[in-house]
Amino acid sequence: MEADSTTYESNPKSQNNEIYLPFSTSPGNLNLLKEFISNEGGRNLESQLVGRLQSFGLLPTNITCPTNGSDCKVICKSARVIDRVQWVCEGCSKRLPIRTGSFFFKLQCSILQTLQLILAWCEDTDTMAAAQYFDVKPRVAISIYDKLDSLAINELKKSKLGGENAVVLSEIYPDCLNRLSPDTTDQPHVHRILMIADTKHIPTHYRLHVIQDDLKKPQSNYDQSLSKEIEQVLSTETEAQSMLVMGNNVPIDGTVPLQQLTQHCDTDMQHFLTSRIWSQALTLCSASRDFCAGTPTHVCANTVQKYLDTSLYRLRYGDGFYDHILRIISNEFTQNGLTS
Ligand SMILES: [Zn+2]
Incomplete structure (x- = not known):
């Protein structure tokens, strides 16, 4: 369905679905971010985002209650927390962050900011520039970039070059x-x-x-x-x-x-x-x-090696890399049915 202006009456800001970023982005990568954050109306944007990330696989769709009582049943409820939703057990009333069992767990920025930083990393944007633009603390941005670098290097090392007749x-x-x-x-x-x-x-x-x-x-x-x-x-x-x-x-x-x-x-x-x-x-x-x-020095040699490895992995995918890395994140981090 094509979004028209009437869809967004409740939120005039969203009438314009354009996002302007201070770094160049591949169209496919940017479109995926737009899909995640588009406003379909009804619930608040944060809850809509959580629903989409659950469908994508970046957030678990169910978890079990750590109390593990006979009446325990965990459901997703709106709440006054940064993510605007959380897991609540109907049996023992235990509450858990909606980010439990995901890449976003314990990151000190919003889920949206994390998605924006991942896009910036995909586009090889400088960490500090991205942190400043998306208003994330430098050390938080660095830790996200480091996690992504490790994932990319890990993926790169999974395959070898050459083969028979190559x-x-x-x-x-x-x-x-x-x-x-x-x-x-x-x-x-x-x-x-x-x-x-x-x-x-x-x-x-x-x-x-x-x-x-x-x-x-x-x-x-x-x-x-x-x-x-x-x-x-x-x-x-x-x-x-x-x-x-x-x-x-x-x-x-x-x-x-x-x-x-x-x-x-x-x-x-x-x-x-x-x-x-x-x-x-x-x-x-x-x-x-x-x-x-x-x-x-060994320090700059390691930095150069990390740069070369992540850049090579990035080069291999071009546009569509954002989707690719988010699926790798889902595979590596998302744990359905778990609580820690
Ligand atoms: Zn419980």
Whole structure:
């Protein structure tokens, strides 16, 4: 049913279903937020939102009373709390937050603010900017962003690159830059990053690994400990049957030099395999320099790694990522029939 102006007589503010956010949003992502918060009239907006989140799976639709008495029966009732509804047991009168058994449990902001912050995270918006705009305490926004980062990294690690008959390419950033796309900025390259690309996916699936070996000693050449680290990463991040191809003339056991692969390809394919396939990975590696100052440390290496992992996961979905991550949140956090 198409909403018309008469639907919203009781709430003139909602006549305009447009939302203006200070960051760019993909249309599908924004539409989902609009669906969650649209005013159908009748109950207050908070209760409507709770109902929709229950249908979506982000909030449980039933819980059992912790008292567990013979008369206990928990129902959803309106109440003078921030969410405007809560669980109340008709038997023993126990009350529980409507957020029990969900991602929202114990978060110190409204459910709506949480949904807005999740959208901001999906759109890769700066944490502090989002916290300020949605009027959420910085530490609350940071904790939500951290939870989402962990979820994304966890999901990314669930799949490996390559597989049977699949070619997986590797290059080392920034060593490969002169060949791929000369760097014209003055910003230093603090970390070396092992870039791995799976050629069977469009858009390309990558892994980007911050080289840890450089933190122990000045990065100079390729020695045994670096080779060992690369071998280790390739073995954990790729399927065993993959054909591993290495650029940079890095001698790694079990890999084929890039030249050996490209000599059998036409010019277009050569250009793709040696250059175009890396464009998104190079953009991320280049952007990750903002997290570092001067000499590489374990702290900035970890920050860069987290940024690269979450960005890669985000890239894979584009528009529709908001729906995707909310479904992952539902699967991970929503517990029907439980009370703690
Ligand atoms: Zn009870």
